[in-house]
Amino acid sequence: MPDENLELRKAGLKVTLPRVKILQILEAATEPHMSAEDVYKALMEADEEVGLATVYRVLTQFESAGLVERHNFDGGHSVFELDRGDHHDHMVCVKTGKVIEFMNEEIEKLQYQIAEEYGYDLVEHNLVLYVKPKS
Numbered sequence: 001m002p003d004e005n006l007e008l009r010k011a012g013l014k015v016t017l018p019r020v021k022i023l024q025i026l027e028a029a030t031e032p033h034m035s036a037e038d039v040y041k042a043l044m045e046a047d048e049e050v051g052l053a054t055v056y057r058v059l060t061q062f063e064s065a066g067l068v069e070r071h072n073f074d075g076g077h078s079v080f081e082l083d084r085g086d087h088h089d090h091m092v093c094v095k096t097g098k099v100i101e102f103m104n105e106e107i108e109k110l111q112y113q114i115a116e117e118y119g120y121d122l123v124e125h126n127l128v129l130y131v132k133p134k135s
Helices: 004-010 017-028 036-045 052-065 105-117
Strands: 068-072 078-082 089-093 099-102 128-131
Touching: 004 017, 017 036, 017 052, 017 078, 036 052, 036 078, 052 068, 052 078
Parallel strands: 089 128
Antiparallel strands: 068 078, 089 099
């Protein structure tokens, strides 16, 4: 199990009970993309006394410290995922809101080629595909 105290200190954050609890929720989540409300509900279910405003504040601090990434998918609210250091892209189901992570080497190469063709160096990208189940 990860040492949350060490992770927080390495990120330059003071170790507080709400921060530790929220980090534990994110690490234990079966769904890697959680909204602040999802985190809050999980804390409530675990009988943890952490307010929704604190959850928002801590998630923003985690984002600034590089512990989590925030995604704002169209038509939805912000979701957060632990920054595991690996690159991946996302598909969002427009019917259910489900977020699917994927990685495709051909797409990665093509994005660099396209930037190069236009005279640019690709420094960062975020690919989101909006999908629906096949009928």
